[in-house]
Every structure is written in C-alpha cells, then in structure tokens.
Amino acid sequence: MSAPNQSGWKPGTPVEDHNAMSGPDTVTGNRALMLEEPLLFEIGHVETTGVDLPEPAGAATRLGGMDRAEAIGLPGLSEPEAVRHYTRLSRQNYGIDLGFFPLGSCTMKHNPRLNEKVARMPGFADVHPLQPVQTVRGALEVINELANWLIDLTGMHGVAMSPKAGAHGELCGILCIRAALEARGDARKVVLVPESAHGTNPATAAFAGYEVEDIPATAEGRVDLEALKARLGPDVAAVMITNPNTCGLFERDMKAISDAVHAVGGFVYCDGANFNAIVGKVRPGDLGVDAMHINLHKTFSTPHGGGGPGSGPVVLSEALAPFGPLPYVVRGKDGEVHLVEEENADQYGHTQSFGRMTAFHGQMGMFTRALTYMLSHGADGLKQVAEDAVLNANYVLRSLDDVLDAPFGPSGPCMHEALFSDAGFAEDISTLDLAKGLIDEGYHPMTMYFPLVVHGAMLIEPTETESKAALDQFIAALRSVAERAKAGDATLKTAPHYAPRRRLDETLAARKPVLAYEEPVAPSGQPTMSEQGGR
Amino acid sequence: MRYLPLTEADRSAMLETIGAPDVDALFSDVPEEARLTGPIEGLPMHASEMAVEKHMRRLSKKNLAASDAAFFLGAGAYKHHVPASVDHIIQRGEFLTAYTPYQPEIAQGTLQMLFEFQTQVARLYGCHVANASMYDGSTACWEAVAMASRVARGKKRKVVLSGALHPHYAEVVKTMAKFTEDEIAHASPALQAQPDNYGLIARIDDDTSCVVVQYPDILGRVSDLQPIADAAHEKGALLIVVNTEPVALGAIKSPGEMGADIVVGEGQSLGVGLQFGGPYLGLFAVTSPKHVRQMPGRLCGETVDAEGKRGFVLTLSTREQHIRREKATSNICTNSGLCALAFSVHITLLGEKGLRRLAMENHRLACHAADRLAKVPGVSVLNDSFFNEFTVRLGTDARAVVRKLAERDILAGVSLGRLFPDNADLADGLLVAVTETTTEEDIETLASALEEVLS
Numbered sequence: 001m002s003a004p005n006q007s008g009w010k011p012g013t014p015v016e017d018h019n020a021m022s023g024p025d026t027v028t029g030n031r032a033l034m035l036e037e038p039l040l041f042e043i044g045h046v047e048t049t050g051v052d053l054p055e056p057a058g059a060a061t062r063l064g065g066m067d068r069a070e071a072i073g074l075p076g077l078s079e080p081e082a083v084r085h086y087t088r089l090s091r092q093n094y095g096i097d098l099g100f101f102p103l104g105s106c107t108m109k110h111n112p113r114l115n116e117k118v119a120r121m122p123g124f125a126d127v128h129p130l131q132p133v134q135t136v137r138g139a140l141e142v143i144n145e146l147a148n149w150l151i152d153l154t155g156m157h158g159v160a161m162s163p164k165a166g167a168h169g170e171l172c173g174i175l176c177i178r179a180a181l182e183a184r185g186d187a188r189k190v191v192l193v194p195e196s197a198h199g200t201n202p203a204t205a206a207f208a209g210y211e212v213e214d215i216p217a218t219a220e221g222r223v224d225l226e227a228l229k230a231r232l233g234p235d236v237a238a239v240m241i242t243n244p245n246t247c248g249l250f251e252r253d254m255k256a257i258s259d260a261v262h263a264v265g266g267f268v269y270c271d272g273a274n275f276n277a278i279v280g281k282v283r284p285g286d287l288g289v290d291a292m293h294i295n296l297h298k299t300f301s302t303p304h305g306g307g308g309p310g311s312g313p314v315v316l317s318e319a320l321a322p323f324g325p326l327p328y329v330v331r332g333k334d335g336e337v338h339l340v341e342e343e344n345a346d347q348y349g350h351t352q353s354f355g356r357m358t359a360f361h362g363q364m365g366m367f368t369r370a371l372t373y374m375l376s377h378g379a380d381g382l383k384q385v386a387e388d389a390v391l392n393a394n395y396v397l398r399s400l401d402d403v404l405d406a407p408f409g410p411s412g413p414c415m416h417e418a419l420f421s422d423a424g425f426a427e428d429i430s431t432l433d434l435a436k437g438l439i440d441e442g443y444h445p446m447t448m449y450f451p452l453v454v455h456g457a458m459l460i461e462p463t464e465t466e467s468k469a470a471l472d473q474f475i476a477a478l479r480s481v482a483e484r485a486k487a488g489d490a491t492l493k494t495a496p497h498y499a500p501r502r503r504l505d506e507t508l509a510a511r512k513p514v515l516a517y518e519e520p521v522a523p524s525g526q527p528t529m530s531e532q533g534g535r
Numbered sequence: 536m537r538y539l540p541l542t543e544a545d546r547s548a549m550l551e552t553i554g555a556p557d558v559d560a561l562f563s564d565v566p567e568e569a570r571l572t573g574p575i576e577g578l579p580m581h582a583s584e585m586a587v588e589k590h591m592r593r594l595s596k597k598n599l600a601a602s603d604a605a606f607f608l609g610a611g612a613y614k615h616h617v618p619a620s621v622d623h624i625i626q627r628g629e630f631l632t633a634y635t636p637y638q639p640e641i642a643q644g645t646l647q648m649l650f651e652f653q654t655q656v657a658r659l660y661g662c663h664v665a666n667a668s669m670y671d672g673s674t675a676c677w678e679a680v681a682m683a684s685r686v687a688r689g690k691k692r693k694v695v696l697s698g699a700l701h702p703h704y705a706e707v708v709k710t711m712a713k714f715t716e717d718e719i720a721h722a723s724p725a726l727q728a729q730p731d732n733y734g735l736i737a738r739i740d741d742d743t744s745c746v747v748v749q750y751p752d753i754l755g756r757v758s759d760l761q762p763i764a765d766a767a768h769e770k771g772a773l774l775i776v777v778n779t780e781p782v783a784l785g786a787i788k789s790p791g792e793m794g795a796d797i798v799v800g801e802g803q804s805l806g807v808g809l810q811f812g813g814p815y816l817g818l819f820a821v822t823s824p825k826h827v828r829q830m831p832g833r834l835c836g837e838t839v840d841a842e843g844k845r846g847f848v849l850t851l852s853t854r855e856q857h858i859r860r861e862k863a864t865s866n867i868c869t870n871s872g873l874c875a876l877a878f879s880v881h882i883t884l885l886g887e888k889g890l891r892r893l894a895m896e897n898h899r900l901a902c903h904a905a906d907r908l909a910k911v912p913g914v915s916v917l918n919d920s921f922f923n924e925f926t927v928r929l930g931t932d933a934r935a936v937v938r939k940l941a942e943r944d945i946l947a948g949v950s951l952g953r954l955f956p957d958n959a960d961l962a963d964g965l966l967v968a969v970t971e972t973t974t975e976e977d978i979e980t981l982a983s984a985l986e987e988v989l990s
Contacts, residue, residue: 037647039647039650039651040651040883041651041654044883046886046887046888047886047887047888048886048888049884049885049886049888049889049892050618050620050883050884050885050886051618051884051885051889051893053889053892053893053896053971054892054896055892056891056892056895056896056899057899059899059902061786061898061902062898062902062905062918062920062921063757063786063787063898063920063921063922064756064757064758064759064787064919064920065759065920066757066758066759066787066788066920067786067787067788068784068785068786068787068788068789068891069788070661070789070792071887072658072659072784072785072789072887072890073658073887074655074658074659074885074886074887074890075883075886075887076883076884076885076886076887076888076889077883077884077886079618079620079884082620082624082880082883082884083623083624085883086624086627086630086648086876086880087627089643089647089648090624090627090629090630090644091644092629092641092642092643092644092647093629093630093633093636093641093642093644093645094629094633094638094641094642095628095629095630095631095632095633096628096632096633097628097629097631097632098628098629098632101632101634103634106634108632108634110538111631111632112538114584114588116626116631117588118587118588118591118592118595120622121591121592121595122595122600122602122603123592123595123596123597123598124595124598124810124811125808125809125810126601126602126614126808126809127598127599127600127601127809127810127811128601128606128608128612128614128809128811128946129612129809129811129812129813130608130610130612130949130953130954131598131599131601131608131941131946132937132938132941132946134938134941134942135598135599135604135941135946136598136599136811137597137598138594138595138596138597138598139594139598139811141594141597142591142594145594149578152575152577152578153575153578164670164671164674164813164814164869165670165867165868165869166868166869167856167866167867167868167869168670168674168867170866171866175710175714178714198857198868199855199856199857199858199859199860199863199868200856200857200866200868202856202861203856203859203860203861203863203865203866204866205861206861206862206863206866207681207714207715207865207866208714209714209715209716212860212861249564250562250564250565252564252565252566254566255566255569278565280571280574281562281565281570281571282562282565282569282570282571283569283571283575286569287569301538303631303632303873304632304633304634304635304872305625305630305631305633305872305873305874305876306630306633306634306635306636306642306645306648306872306873306876307633307634307635307636307645307833307869307870307872308635308668308670308814308869308870308871308872308873308874309670309813309814309869309870309871309872309873309874310869311813311814325710341956342706342956342957343956343957354710354713355706355707355709355710355713356703356706356707356710357674357707357710358670358671358674358703358707358813359611359671359672359701359703359704359707359801359812360611360612360671360703360811360812360813360815361811361812361813362812362813363813363814364810364811364812364813364814365810365811365813365814366813366814368591371591372587372591375579375582375587375590375591376537376538376581376582376584376587377536377538377581378574378578378579378580378581378582379575379576379578379579379580380574380580380581381538381539381581382574383571383573383575384536384539385539387558387561388539388546390558390561390562391541391546391549391550391553391558391561392541392549394549394553394555394561395549395552395553397553398552398553398554399552412563412564413553413555413560413561413562413563413564415564435638436640439638439640439641444634444638444641445638450857464538464539464541465538465539465540466540467540467541467545468540468541468542468545468548468549470540494841496640496641499640499641500640500641500643501639501640501840501844501846502640502840502841502842502844503640503840503841504639504640504839504840504846504847504848505838505839505840506639506838506848506850508838508839509836509837509838509848509850510836510850510851510852510853513827513834513836513850514836514837514838515650515653515664515827515834515835515836515837515850516650516653516654516657516663516664516665517650517651517654
C-alpha cells in the first residue's frame with residue numbers, strides 16, 4: 001500500500017468509526033460539498049435572459065398570421081446562475097472521469113480529450129450537411145478514412161456510415177438482409193436470436209417485420225450449434241449473434257454457425273457491441289459475418305454523454321454491401337472522395353440501396369472523435385486495447401471467483417467482461433442490494449440482471465483504461481460487499497446511504513407519472529414562478 | 536501508449552493471478568485460424584497527440600466553415616450563435632462521461648436535466664409530454680408515423696405526407712414503410728406562395744393512420760394547421776407536425792395549439808451546432824395523456840427517495856426494448872442525451888424573453904433579406920409568409936448558381952434541385968435561411984453576387 005498522505009488517510013484504508021453523514025441537520029439541506037439544487041422552473045423567470053439580444057422593433061411580421069400570442073412558460077437564467085445550476089447538477093452524477101464504471105456491455109472507457117478538441121475544429125463543427133460538395137471534401141475524407149479503418153479492422157467488404165446508434169445500425173443491417181432476400185424473391189419470415197441477446201436485437205427484427213425465435217444456449221453459455229442447425233431452414237432470414245456474447249464468452253463455433261446459416265440461404269448478423277474485446281485480434285469477416293454494427297461510443301471511445309449520442313456504422317459483406325443505405329461516401333477513380341445520394345447512385349452502381357435511414361450523413365461529430373482515437377492508438381495500439389481489456393476482465397474474474405459465483409468461470413477464460421450470479425447471497429439480499437452497496441463504496445455498479453440467462457446477473461466490464469491499482473481497490477470493495485451480501489447484512493437493503501439520493505421509488509414514478517413540471521397553483525388561481533427565489 | 540495504464544510488470548503480475556502463461560492464452564476460445572498474429576497490415580501504427588492533431592487539422596482545413604463564409608443554408612439545419620457557457624457545461628466530465636441514468640441515486644444530474652428538458656420541449660411545442668430525445672428530426676418523424684400505426688392498432692395502413700415535408704424526412708419514412716407495409720401518399724411540392732392544404736386534406740380517408748405536415752414547411756411557408764387537424768380527426772387519423780427550426784416557435788403559434796397529436800422535430804438549432812449533419816437532437820412530444828404509453832424512447836419522471844426527498848428516475852420503461860424485447864414500442868436504446876443537455880442549457884440561457892427576441896431578430900433579418908433579394912433582377916420571392924427561411928426563384932438552375940457562388944466563399948442557400956433531384960419544375964428554386972448570425976453585409980454580399988451571376 002502507498003504511504004499515508006498528510007491527512008493521515010492512505011489509499012485503500014477504510015475510514016473507521018466515522019459516519020460521514022452523522023452530524024446536525026442543515027437549514028439548506030446541503031451537506032458541505034453535497035449541494036441540493038432546485039428545478040430550473042423554481043429559480044428562473046420568464047423575464048430573465050442570459051443572452052443579449054436586441055429588443056424587437058415592432059415592425060410588421062410576415063408570419064402568415066400565425067404570430068404567437070400565448071406565453072410559452074420558459075423561465076430563463078442569467079449566465080452565472082445557469083453555470084451554477086448545471087455545475088451543481090453535474091456534481092450529482094457519476095462519470096468515468098470520477099471513477100471506475102464497470103458497466104458490462106457498455107464499454108465505459110476513458111474518453112480522450114484530444115477527440116473533443118478535434119471535433120470542435122471549425123472545419124468539422126461548423127459545416128452544414130448540405131454545403132456544396134466542393135466545400136466539404138475534408139469532411140468526406142474523414143468519413144472515407146474512418147470507413148477504411150472499420151473495413152480493415154473487421155475484414156468486411158463495405159460499411160454504411162449513417163446509422164445514428166447501435167440499434168439504428170442493427171436496423172440497417174437487418175434491412176440490408178431483407179432487401180437482399182427480396183432482391184432474389186425470397187420472402188423469409190423468421191429471425192433467430194439467442195436468449196442472452198440485448199433487447200434491441202429482437203426489437204429490431206420485429207420492427208423490420210420478422211418473427212423472432214429464441215436460439216437455445218448450452219450449459220456453458222454459448223449458442224447450441226446442434227440445436228441451431230436443427231432449427232435452420234428455408235424460412236430463416238437471419239440469425240443475430242453477439243460475439244463476444246453477453247456472457248463475456250467468445251462464440252467458438254461462430255464460423256460453423258455462419259456456414260450452417262449460409263448453407264440454408266440465410267444471413268448472419270453480428271451484434272458488435274462487444275467488439276472492444278477482439279479489435280485487432282480477430283476479424284469478424286473471417287468468421288463469415290454478413291453485417292455487424294460497431295458502436296463508436298463503445299470501442300472507439302466517443303463519450304456516452306449520459307445516454308447518447310451514439311453512432312453505429314455497419315460493416316457489410318460483399319453479398320449485402322449493394323443494399324446499404326444512402327447517402328454514402330466513396331473515393332472515385334479520380335482520387336477524390338464523392339458523396340453518393342439518390343440522384344447519382346446510378347453513376348456509382350449503387351442502385352439496389354434500401355433507401356435513406358436518416359436525413360444527413362450520420363454522426364459526423366462521432367466520426368472525427370473515433371478517427372482521432374484510432375489514429376492515436378494505431379493498429380498496434382488497438383490490438384493492445386483488446387488484450388488489456390481481456391486481461392483486466394480475467395483479473396477481476398479470477399480475483400473474485402472464490403467469493404462470488406461465476407457460472408461460466410469453469411469453462412475457461414472470459415473475454416472483456418466477467419459474469420457473476422447471486423448464488424450464495426443471503427436469502428433477502430439481491431443483486432440490486434449489492435449494487436447499491438457498491439455505490440456507497442464510490443463505484444458505479446456493474447450491469448445488473450443482464451444477461452437474463454443468469455440468475456441475479458452481475459456483468460463487469462473493466463475496459464483497458466483502468467490501472468491495476470484501480471482494479472485492486474475495486475476488487476477489495478466488491479469482495480467486502482459480496483461478503484456482506486452472503487452474511488445477510490441488513491444495511492445493504494437500505495443502501496446507498498451516502499449518495500445524493502437514497503433509493504428512489506420507481507413504482508410510484510410509473511404508477512403516477514409526473515413527466516413535466518407544473519407550477520403550483522397559488523390561491524388566486526394564478527400559477528406562481530420563482531416563489532422559492534434563490535438558493 | 537497514453538490511454539493504457541497497465542505496465543509490463545502489472546501485466547505479468549495479473550497473468551500470474553489468472554494462472555495464464557501469456558495474454559494469448561486468454562484468447563484460446565478464438566479458433567487458431569481466425570486469430571491475427573500481429574497488427575493488421577495497411578493501417579498506421581500509434582501516433583502522438585501532436586501528430587494526430589496535425590493530421591486532423593489538415594483535413595478540417597479542406598472544408599469551408601460556415602463562419603468563414605457569407606452563409607445562408609438551412610433546410611433542416613440552422614446556424615445559430617451558441618453561448619460559450621453551453622459548450623463549457625456539456626464538457627463537464629460528470630455529464631460528458633456518464634452513462635444512461637440507470638442508477639438514479641448517482642445520476643440525479645442527468646435525470647433532473649432531462650426532466651427540465653422534457654418540460655421545456657413540451658411547453659415549446661404546446662404539448663402534454665415530451666420524451667428524453669431521439670436520434671434526430673428525421674428518425675423522430677418515422678417514429679411518430681410508427682406510433683400512429685400502433686395507436687390505430689395496425690388497422691389503418693395509409694400515411695399521408697405533405698409534399699412540403701423535408702424530402703429527406705419523407706425518404707426516411709418511405710424507407711421504413713417498405714418494411715412495415717404502410718402505404719405512403721406523397722408528392723413533391725408545387726412552387727406556390729401558399730401550401731396546398733386543401734389538396735392534402737382531400738387525400739385523408741378512413742384508412743389513414745396519420746397526416747404528416749411540416750411547420751414552417753420545407754419552402755419556409757407558415758400556415759394554419761387547424762383545418763388539417765380537424766380533417767384528420769374527423770377520419771380518426773392523427774396529425775403529426777414536424778418542426779425543423781425550434782427558434783421559430785418563439786414567434787409563431789405552437790403546433791399543439793393548432794390540434795397536433797404528435798409533434799416531432801429537430802432540436803439542432805439550439806445548442807448543438809451544424810456538425811455536418813450529426814449528432815443532432817430528435818424531439819418528440821404528444822398532446823394527449825392517453826398517448827403517453829405509446830411513445831417511443833426514454834421518459835424521465837419525478838418521484839421520491841426513501842427519505843421522502845424529491846428525485847427523478849427513468850420511467851414507464853415497460854414500453855422499451857430492454858424489458859419488452861420484440862414487443863417494444865421501438866428498438867431505440869440510445870437517446871441524444873448530451874445534445875439534449877446543450878439544447879436545454881441554451882434555452883435556459885435564452886428564457887422566454889430571449890427566445891422571443893431571438894426569433895424576432897431572425898425574422899427581421901429574413902424580411903430584410905427577402906426585400907433585398909427581390910430587388911435583384913431575375914429573382915422573385917415565392918413566399919407570402921415565412922419565419923427565417925424563404926424560397927426564391929432564380930429563373931435558372933439554382934444548383935449551378937450555388938456552386939458558382941461557393942467559389943467566392945458565399946454559401947448561398949440550399950437549391951431545391953439538390954433536395955428534389957427528380958422534380959425539374961423546382962430546379963430554379965433556392966432556399967435561403969437567415970439567422971441572427973447573418974449580417975446585413977452578408978445579405979448585401981449575396982445580393983450583389985447574385986446580380987453578377989444572373990446577369
């Protein structure tokens with residue numbers, strides 16, 4: 001352990017006999033740096049503005065007689081108030097910048113700040129999607145360069161860059177498959193999806209008009225190849241497989257699965273959510289995959305931003321590439337990059353496209369970040385990324401499998417995430433309780449209750465950007481919380497104790513939904529705003 | 536490598552704990568023949584921060600930034616001034632590097648922001664409830680069509696699209712409808728001062744699940760939607776109103792006031808920036824409480840914690856894919872959270888007073904531009920009504936004019952030929968957008984350049 005610092009506290013030592021929450025109540029409800037923040041609607045005012053704009057001159061309008069007469073009800077804040085409001089809100093959030101965020105299947109890795117700097121260069125951030133092509137060659141080059149990286153890293157034939165997120169990419173891939181089948185006059189009805197898949201997989205297939213059937217898994221957490229083969233037939237349009245799968249395991253039989261699906265005329269969709277485990281180590285194209293989305297916000301470090309935006313380019317096999325969506329970008333024989341849209345698709349032989357998925361070219365702001373990340377790591381660095389991510393996950397798995405049940409631990413190494421179950425917990429302690437206990441230890445919990453195939457699942461994805469010291473502290477914390485869960489420590493039932501909020505009543509939220517703020521009605525019948533004034 | 540903290544000593548120690556001889560042993564489940572032995576050929580090796588920045592800067596310099604030009608493009612993406620504090624706030628690590636707020640006790644910042652955002656959007660649109668955002672305006676438009684189909688329980692299969700709906704939005708709806716077997720009624724607009732709302736109404740029948748109109752429309756026209764709402768409701772169809780310029784709603788009536796059932800739009804104008812088309816911000820709201828449970832996407836709701844303190848959570852998630860799987864209302868998982876934050880901060884800085892002033896300033900400059908361009912020989916202004924964008928006719932192929940002016944660093948607008956390549960009747964049309972960032976000097980530059988090019 002490191003030497004004590006001047007406060008006498010040293011890394012990794014529990015603070016004994018000090019309950020941070022003990023002490024007198026405060027008038028404000030604040031607790032020093034833990035600051036309560038009212039809603040904007042309680043502190044702002046419709047007459048307040050933080051932007052200097054000229055007063056309207058009162059000239060006649062040409063608004064077709066649709067001039068707004070009614071008040072909108074939008075309170076404003078001056079700049080200092082706004083900066084403080086949002087800064088205070090930000091401090092009630094956990095983020096990767098604050099600490100370890102081992103959310104399985106979400107790949108919460110460090111978001112490099114160079115990416116942010118590059119995305120804000122005026123030549124990228126301040127460019128309109130419909131500018132004449134001659135004024136956006138650099139933007140098209142970024143798309144083309146990133147497309148080439150994705151093709152080379154996956155060993156595929158082409159890539160559709162416009163999907164806005166992973167699930168949008170899934171839809172793109174499934175629509176390519178449907179278009180390819182229709183082009184050969186083959187109306188298949190069924191898409192097979194393993195039970196362990198992300199919910200987006202069946203939702204996507206259903207949205208595209210397919211019936212969804214489950215693929216059974218083996219006891220060791222992988223697709224049951226024989227059962228799959230037995231189900232395959234001329235009605236199966238595609239199988240959707242996540243590889244590495246959501247149990248954190250590589251689908252060893254992937255090539256055999258692909259061959260079997262192709263043999264009956266179907267296609268293989270691979271969910272690329274977990275590409276971080278294999279980037280630079282295996283190319284999905286070599287395993288017979290026909291389509292795979294890549295979450296740039298996972299493997300290629302673009303920020304999650306509290307739930308988006310994402311970006312989900314889809315790499316396509318030679319059989320599917322002709323059906324990819326418009327617009328797309330291609331480098332022509334003249335060496336220049338060109339934008340292919342509806343009107344010039346003929347010229348580039350892309351007449352079978354299934355259409356347009358989104359208004360413009362996709363998530364440019366994510367493309368610049370992802371390309372910056374790829375160039376930073378290079379081919380050698382990306383290989384190291386996968387190796388360190390897998391090493392970190394196995395280290396967590398083997399450091400905890402004596403205290404937590406690892407259902408697939410005996411079957412060999414995991415890939416980028418370690419999966420545990422709630423077996424051995426005291427009867428009234430759940431995975432949720434353990435997760436909330438981890439919050440008190442200063443961690444974002446792992447993914448809970450997913451995949452569905454494992455009871456009380458806990459899916460831990462450390463990523464490659466955690467140090468060994470950070471992992472060791474997490475392992476010590478999780479070991480302690482796991483031991484409390486097994487011993488039936490009742491304080492876990494009421495955790496978290498030290499977060500900005502205690503457990504929230506989700507049942508109440510769903511039973512009586514309050515989805516927008518409404519001003520309390522004053523006795524006069526007039527709504528009041530800003531009654532509570534300052535902080 | 537600067538983003539990788541493990542040292543060689545760490546790696547050895549960890550392999551020892553694991554009981555593996557080397558890291559390749561951890562990849563033993565990957566079939567030998569598929570395993571790559573070295574870095575993938577043809578790709579560059581790692582590079583320093585300085586070298587990467589230089590490479591990317593070189594690419595960025597090949598683009599003409601909007602701020603370096605006299606700039607008049609709109610058509611669904613608008614250049615507005617974004618206050619400096621917006622970008623500062625969205626770069627706070629606690630917002631930037633957070634995940635979807637599935638652990639509400641340590642995500643109250645994101646959740647309270649989303650609750651405020653939902654309220655702001657609902658009020659701006661004149662709606663009951665807004666969701667926590669979608670990918671962008673065009674995908675939100677499709678989601679609204681899909682929702683209307685759910686509301687009709689799949690018994691109505693016809694979708695009536697206004698010809699004056701953004702053609703890319705119409706393309707997205709048509710793409711998706713091919714797979715859901717909805718029938719789409721759509722034609723491109725005619726170059727008239729007023730939209731053909733009665734023609735649109737005539738296409739609504741008993742099999743119509745929804746009518747989709749844009750407000751202001753793709754040619755910039757503003758018209759009363761109440762007659763369309765009434766006609767749709769008479770046939771049991773929903774009215775979906777698409778708005779691609781939220782700033783307009785500081786000056787004109789909200790769609791909710793005019794009988795819209797679902798209001799969707801692009802939120803990019805506020806806080807997000809141009810970014811060559813993405814990431815943008817899909818807005819989605821409904822006017823009736825009975826439609827809330829048919830909405831796609833995340834919803835944030837108010838509740839209390841175990842001590843009775845107010846707090847916020849994601850709610851009604853039984854609509855969503857991670858619970859409902861193939862029975863979900865949408866396959867959407869990601870929203871556009873950070874863009875929603877940017878939008879919310881920007882609209883908070885504006886407040887009602889600022890938004891109204893911003894809208895009127897846009898309109899004032901657009902009126903000035905319309906008057907100035909109308910004086911250019913050969914140019915006529917189509918619109919009687921507009922907010923900050925209007926259509927002019929040049930009497931010649933507008934695409935060629937746009938390209939010619941781009942050589943002089945004038946980004947003159949979006950030619951209708953680019954938006955509607957299949958409709959030769961529209962080829963001389965040019966959409967001109969004017970915002971508070973446009974100067975009178977820019978307008979003069981455009982007008983005099985047009986005079987030269989058209990003479």
